[in-house]
Amino acid sequence: xxxxxxxxxxxxxxxxxxxxxxxxxxxxxxxxxxxxxxxxxxxxxxxxxxxxxxxxxxxxxxxxxxxxxxxxxxxxxxxxxxxxxxxxxxxxxxxxxxxxxxxxxxxxxxxxxxx
Amino acid sequence: xxxxxxxxxxxxxxxxxxxxxxxxxxxxxxxxxxxxxxxxxxxxxxxxxxxxxxxxxxxxxxxxxxxxxxxxxxxxxxxxxxxxxxxxxxxxxxxxxxxxxxxxxxxxxxxxxx
Numbered sequence: 001x002x003x004x005x006x007x008x009x010x011x012x013x014x015x016x017x018x019x020x021x022x023x024x025x026x027x028x029x030x031x032x033x034x035x036x037x038x039x040x041x042x043x044x045x046x047x048x049x050x051x052x053x054x055x056x057x058x059x060x061x062x063x064x065x066x067x068x069x070x071x072x073x074x075x076x077x078x079x080x081x082x083x084x085x086x087x088x089x090x091x092x093x094x095x096x097x098x099x100x101x102x103x104x105x106x107x108x109x110x111x112x113x114x115x
Numbered sequence: 116x117x118x119x120x121x122x123x124x125x126x127x128x129x130x131x132x133x134x135x136x137x138x139x140x141x142x143x144x145x146x147x148x149x150x151x152x153x154x155x156x157x158x159x160x161x162x163x164x165x166x167x168x169x170x171x172x173x174x175x176x177x178x179x180x181x182x183x184x185x186x187x188x189x190x191x192x193x194x195x196x197x198x199x200x201x202x203x204x205x206x207x208x209x210x211x212x213x214x215x216x217x218x219x220x221x222x223x224x225x226x227x228x229x
Binding site: 006040041042043045048058059090092103104105106107108109111 | 119121123149151156157158159160161164203205216217219220221222
């Protein structure tokens with residue numbers, strides 16, 4: 001079944017740890033996105049990619065980094081986590097042409113807590 | 116001023132009520148309009164998708180876009196407790212560097228009580 005997956009779903013870690021949030025999709029989509037969402041707030045785009053070896057920073061500045069070595073995989077890394085990074089991180093993907101260009105499909109999210 | 120404004124609510128209605136959710140926007144370049152539904156501790160799921168002005172109906176859900184007023188609406192008929200969720204509007208421009216990038220509203224929290 002075509003879908004988009006995120007792991008872990010929940011993560012509690014201490015300050016200074018390096019973490020990687022995984023995102024994979026089986027829909028064959030070229031475009032992928034990372035959003036940050038705080039409770040009661042809108043989604044903010046932090047990274048996006050239009051294809052392999054293509055990554056761009058989004059509208060909200062983030063200390064995280066991303067990579068796109070394979071079409072289906074778009075991991076997000078924090079080199080040194082801090083309490084200010086506590087948030088929900090949502091991964092999304094969309095097709096490349098026509099109406100599908102704008103329809104984004106979301107994963108279940110990773111809720112990160114940094115102590 | 117935010118590009119997309121959405122009343123966060125919360126909105127509480129009895130089962131069977133008609134619900135109206137709204138967003139206003141300021142960017143006249145927006146051409147694609149979407150409504151997402153997000154259950155607690157889940158990712159948003161696409162509910163409705165419209166291009167430019169007009170209405171679109173899907174079962175109990177109707178999406179309306181009025182580009183002249185920069186105003187979009189989502190109507191839910193015969194609301195059910197299972198409709199309780201946060202509803203997010205999202206918009207996208209056509210062409211240029213914004214092509215394919217979505218701008219979201221804050222989300223409206225809806226509770227439908229039996």
